[in-house]
Ligand code: AMP
């Protein structure tokens with residue numbers, strides 16, 4: 001398959017929208033990471049997303065909408081089933097990098113939600129994403145536009161690296177502003193629960209809703225088993241509320257190791273590690289984002305991919321303080337390192 005490179009002008013976005021209406025796959029920029037979009041209501045189109053990514057079919061997708069009025073038909077029970085708390089977070093954070101898990105209506109095929117009776121929905125703030133959803137004229141199901149298991153792509157070149165020849169088109173937009181995926185917030189229980197941390201933090205959500213928002217317990221402990229997405233649907237005892245959490249994620253080809261400590265401690269531990277690796281002729285890269293968590297979020301995935309292209313064997317990264325956005329970026333770093341941390 002020849003993958004078309006489309007621009008962000010009106011004509012090209014109309015073309016991209018038509019491809020999606022015809023059941024095709026189009027990667028596009030959002031404010032978080034690039035998404036791999038298909039018609040969320042077309043079962044066959046959604047199945048081809050799993051195939052293009054090598055994604056296990058039980059790992060559900062996020063449904064992207066352009067207007068809050070598109071929400072009701074997607075939710076079981078419609079307007080009456082949307083709580084006051086949900087309206088509050090929508091009012092504050094949409095459009096933006098917040099995904100809400102809500103009961104799913106019957107118009108959404110099971111393939112989109114990996115067989116769950118809930119659906120993850122968000123309204124992106126990125127203008128190209130907004131215009132593409134309008135051009136398609138329907139909600140767009142979109143996971144991140146990478147091969148399953150790899151770091152998410154945050155620029156168009158990184159999308160092509162994984163997806164060239166596997167999808168119909170890429171909208172060649174700008175680099176993503178945030179750089180890590182959206183916060184996923186489960187609104188189906190008595191207490192809102194963060195299933196995936198992002199730039200919209202738990203503390204911020206608690207303040208807006210006016211009640212305690214919890215982290216899902218899978219975020220607070222090292223998972224007992226991590227399945228390789230290459231092996232297909234994993235039947236493991238670890239059954240997190242967010243099915244994506246049971247799969248290997250964000251892994252470059254290089255081995256990633258995290259190192260704790262202040263700047264000097266990090267440098268000396270990294271040097272000691274590097275001396276050993278050099279004896280084995282391994283090429284080592286060192287990343288220290290300092291306390292700039294925004295920069296860490298923005299650059300992490302792009303840096304991992306760039307270092308792979310440059311042929312590094314080992315990537316050493318200094319850990320971040322685990323609060324606010326730092327907690328969210330550390331969630332990605334820990335997964336990319338397979339939880340390998342030098343204290
Ligand atoms: P990605 O599309 O790659 O950004 O990943 C989407 C994330 O949202 C995955 O970790 C999914 O497990 C999670 N997700 C999507 N739909 C649901 C849902 N209905 N309930 C819980 N988690 C979901």
Ligand code: MG
Nearest residue numbers: 143144145152
């Ligand atoms: Mg992903």
